[in-house]
Amino acid sequence: MSKADLILALDQGTTSTRAIVFDRAGKPLGVAQQELPQHYPQPGWVEHDPEDIWRDTKAVLTGALVNAKVDARRIAALGITDQRETTLLWDRRTGECLHRAIVWQDRRTAELCAKLKAEGLEEAVQAKTGLLLDPYFSATKLAWTLDQVPGARERAERGELAFGTIDCFLLWRLTGGRVHATDATNAARTLLYDIREGAWDEELLRIFRIPRQVLPEVRASNADFGATTGAVLGSAVPIAGIAGDQQAATVGQACFKPGMMKSTYGTGCFALINTGQDCVASKNRLLTTIAYRIGDEVTYALEGAIFVAGAAVQWLRDALGLVASAAETETLAKAANPAERVYLVPAFVGLGAPYWDAEARGAIFGLTRGAGRAELARATLDSVCYQTRDLLQAMRADGAPVPDRLRVDGGMVRNDWLMQRLADLSGSPVERGLLPETTALGAAFLAGLGVGLYGSLEEISGLWSGAGHFEPQMAAGERDAAYAGWQDAVRRTLSRS
Numbered sequence: 001m002s003k004a005d006l007i008l009a010l011d012q013g014t015t016s017t018r019a020i021v022f023d024r025a026g027k028p029l030g031v032a033q034q035e036l037p038q039h040y041p042q043p044g045w046v047e048h049d050p051e052d053i054w055r056d057t058k059a060v061l062t063g064a065l066v067n068a069k070v071d072a073r074r075i076a077a078l079g080i081t082d083q084r085e086t087t088l089l090w091d092r093r094t095g096e097c098l099h100r101a102i103v104w105q106d107r108r109t110a111e112l113c114a115k116l117k118a119e120g121l122e123e124a125v126q127a128k129t130g131l132l133l134d135p136y137f138s139a140t141k142l143a144w145t146l147d148q149v150p151g152a153r154e155r156a157e158r159g160e161l162a163f164g165t166i167d168c169f170l171l172w173r174l175t176g177g178r179v180h181a182t183d184a185t186n187a188a189r190t191l192l193y194d195i196r197e198g199a200w201d202e203e204l205l206r207i208f209r210i211p212r213q214v215l216p217e218v219r220a221s222n223a224d225f226g227a228t229t230g231a232v233l234g235s236a237v238p239i240a241g242i243a244g245d246q247q248a249a250t251v252g253q254a255c256f257k258p259g260m261m262k263s264t265y266g267t268g269c270f271a272l273i274n275t276g277q278d279c280v281a282s283k284n285r286l287l288t289t290i291a292y293r294i295g296d297e298v299t300y301a302l303e304g305a306i307f308v309a310g311a312a313v314q315w316l317r318d319a320l321g322l323v324a325s326a327a328e329t330e331t332l333a334k335a336a337n338p339a340e341r342v343y344l345v346p347a348f349v350g351l352g353a354p355y356w357d358a359e360a361r362g363a364i365f366g367l368t369r370g371a372g373r374a375e376l377a378r379a380t381l382d383s384v385c386y387q388t389r390d391l392l393q394a395m396r397a398d399g400a401p402v403p404d405r406l407r408v409d410g411g412m413v414r415n416d417w418l419m420q421r422l423a424d425l426s427g428s429p430v431e432r433g434l435l436p437e438t439t440a441l442g443a444a445f446l447a448g449l450g451v452g453l454y455g456s457l458e459e460i461s462g463l464w465s466g467a468g469h470f471e472p473q474m475a476a477g478e479r480d481a482a483y484a485g486w487q488d489a490v491r492r493t494l495s496r497s
Contacts (some may be wrong), residue, residue, distance in 0.1 A: 004076040006068075007448050008237065009440040010061060012082045012166050013245065014103065014267040015314075017056040018437070019064035021075075022444045024453055026463045028435070030068025032060040039100060044107035044349060047100035050088055053166065054173055061233060072233040078174075079241035079447030080225075081248035081439045082166035084189045087141035089152065089214070090169065092162050095177055098149045101166070102141040105268075105307060105349045109140035110358040121207055128194045128201055130279070130288030132356055136305065138165060139191035139208040146209070156211045163214040165189070167242050171225055174239065179226040181217040184293035185247040193218070195290055196279055198298065220293045221247070222450035240450030243292060245439045246270040246303065249409055250291050251446055252438030254464035256299075256457045259401030263391075264439070265412035268352070269309035269384055271391045272301040273400050284394040285354040294449070294457065302400050304353040304391030308346040308362075309384045310412050315348070316380055322373050330415045332377035341482075342366045343386075343489040344379040351494070354394040359495035366485070381418050385425035386486040392426055405429040409438040416468070424474035425482060432468035 006029065011018045018033040034056040039047040061078075065071060085104035090097045102108070113133045116122070122133045131137055142163055146153040155161050164172065168182040187193040187200075192210060194201040200215055219225065225239040243251065246264055250272050253262040258276035263269060274291055279300045282288055291301035313329055316322045323329055345351075347360040364379070388406075396402060406428045413419060413432050423430045435441055445463075448454045472479075 004074060006070060006074045007077055007079060007444040007453065008061065008064065008075045009079045009081070009444040009447070010057060010170070011245070011437070011440040011443065012053060012057065012080070012170060013439070014083045014105070017053060017060050018440060019060035020440045020444070021064050021068035021070060022441065024448070026435070026441055026444070029070070030064045030066070032063025032067055034060055042108070046103040046105045046349070048086065048103055050097040050101050050169065053101070054170070057170055058232060065233065072235045072237055075237045076453055077238045077240040077447035077451040078228065079443030080167050080170060080239065081243055081245050081443035082170070082186070084165060084186055084244035084246070085136055085138045086166050087138045087145070087163070088166070088169045089142065089145050089161055089163050090172070092160055095173060098152055098161070099145050102145065104136055106141065107135045107349055107358055109135040109144050112140050112143070113358065116207065125191060125204065125207065128196070128204060129188070129191050130195050131189070131191055132285065132287070134356055135358055136352070137189060137191045139204070139210060142210060143208050156214045159213040161214050162216070164216055167244070168216050171239065171242070174228045174232055175226045176229040181219050181225060183219055183221045183223065183242040184290050184298065185221060185244040186242070187218045188290040189244060195288070195300070220295055222294055222446045224450065238451055239447070241443055241446030241448070243443060243446055246272055247290070247292055248439045248442030248446070250274070250301065250442065251460070252435070252442030253407045253409060253433060254461040255407060256461055259403055260407070261403035262407040262409065263388060265309050265384060265408065265410035267309065267311045269306035269387060271304045271388060273395055273403060275300045275302055275400060280398060280400060282394070282398050284397045285356055286391070286394050286398060287353065292446070302395055302398060304394060306387045306391070307349050307352045310410070311348070312344065312346040312380045312383060313412070316377065322376060329377040329381060330417045332374040333381050333417055336374040336378035337370060340366070340368060340371050340375045341485055342371050342375045342379040343486055344376070344383045345489050345493045346380070346383050347493055351490070354390055355490065355494065357494050360493050363489070363493045365489040365492065381415070381421060382425065384412065384418070385422045386483060388422060389426045389483060392428060403428070405431045407431050407433060409433055409436055411436065419468065419470045420473070423470040423472045425479060427472050427476070427479055429472065430470040431466050434465045434467040
């Protein structure tokens with residue numbers, strides 16, 4: 001029998017589901033991916049069909065093994081990373097979901113969040129969770145489902161239903177319903193988990209009217225999560241690592257020391273700075289969160305969440321038809337007239353950190369008769385850079401350790417022009433990892449740690465290598481003038497301006 005020396009990672013994201021087989025050095029050996037359909041039943045609502053996710057999960061796990069030319073007996077462990085706050089509720093007996101998954105981008109509970117804020121509850125919620133009262137997080141999505149699906153609340157109180165984020169749902173399905181658990185990073189995004197005490201909180205459950213019976217067990221990010229049933233991959237594979245996508249990317253980027261920072265550019269953009277054992281309370285509307293939990297030791301982070309990054313490029317392609325592919329934006333942006341100062345504020349589903357305005361909507365400013373496709377493409381990419389600078393400034397104002405560079409990953413970082421622009425407009429050196437998609441790599445590292453393929457985080461850190469470095473070249477005065485224009489555009493977009 002072949003030695004089990006490889007790791008299989010499942011990355012269930014907002015727009016696709018991907019599986020990768022890695023060797024112990026973090027080299028990908030086989031990949032499979034499926035695009036995930038999006039559902040928009042009403043303006044501001046975003047949903048996924050959980051059966052699409054489950055079907056694609058089985059397909060890509062099998063496909064990655066086929067493409068790597070290995071069978072499940074070579075897999076020492078499976079790691080899972082997921083789109084974090086997306087919310088599901090299912091029947092414990094049948095495993096069937098009561099409603100489509102309500103995606104993290106969904107804004108249907110904005111009114112409920114505003115009501116809770118008006119009642120003066122945000123400070124108490126933030127003190128325990130590190131989060132703000134926003135539709136982004138899971139608790140109000142779950143409350144909505146319990147209220148809107150006939151009989152759901154009563155069934156939940158009888159213990160018949162199970163709640164989970166995507167990782168939890170897939171773990172349930174992969175283990176044949178034997179394990180209802182999540183890890184600390186995903187639990188920390190629900191508005192129901194006290195990140196300092198490391199436990200579900202009774203006061204928070206009362207605020208959001210959530211029956212405790214629906215909640216999963218919370219484990220370490222490198223815990224034993226059971227094993228897949230033989231029906232999934234042909235033989236049982238230990239599941240030994242789980243983390244939310246941004247925390248998994250933090251692990252994949254080996255940001256293990258306080259002050260190390262990564263930023264992931266996918267559908268949205270998420271920047272995390274490691275604050276070590278210091279659970280920093282943000283005064284600038286950033287999120288205090290769990291970076292990872294290894295065994296009983298919790299490492300914290302400050303996070304800035306940008307809702308729209310790559311999704312804005314998709315909008316150019318799919319809604320406006322201005323580009324045929326995302327890669328075309330690089331060519332267009334290079335050709336844009338530098339004298340045209342066009343700003344796109346991509347508040348399609350509101351604005352995230354540090355504004356947190358659920359009612360803001362997207363807008364374009366600075367259009368002249370000379371502005372065209374190229375200028376709109378550049379403005380779209382620039383919006384990612386400006387939003388990153390927003391986050392960096394808020395982190396510095398919160399007293400977080402100042403990073404000497406920004407480690408980046410995600411699909412957008414393949415664009416060299418964008419990476420140089422990010423360095424120029426943020427004023428921070430940018431370092432691109434060898435693998436653009438580090439969320440799956442982080443899940444693999446956690447799973448490998450869980451089964452003893454790696455002895456420590458330091459050993460994992462030694463496997464990280466860079467594949468591109470970009471130093472700021474723009475003059476500080478030019479950078480600040482461009483950013484002032486962005487700030488003015490945002491002010492005009494805010495619903496409360």
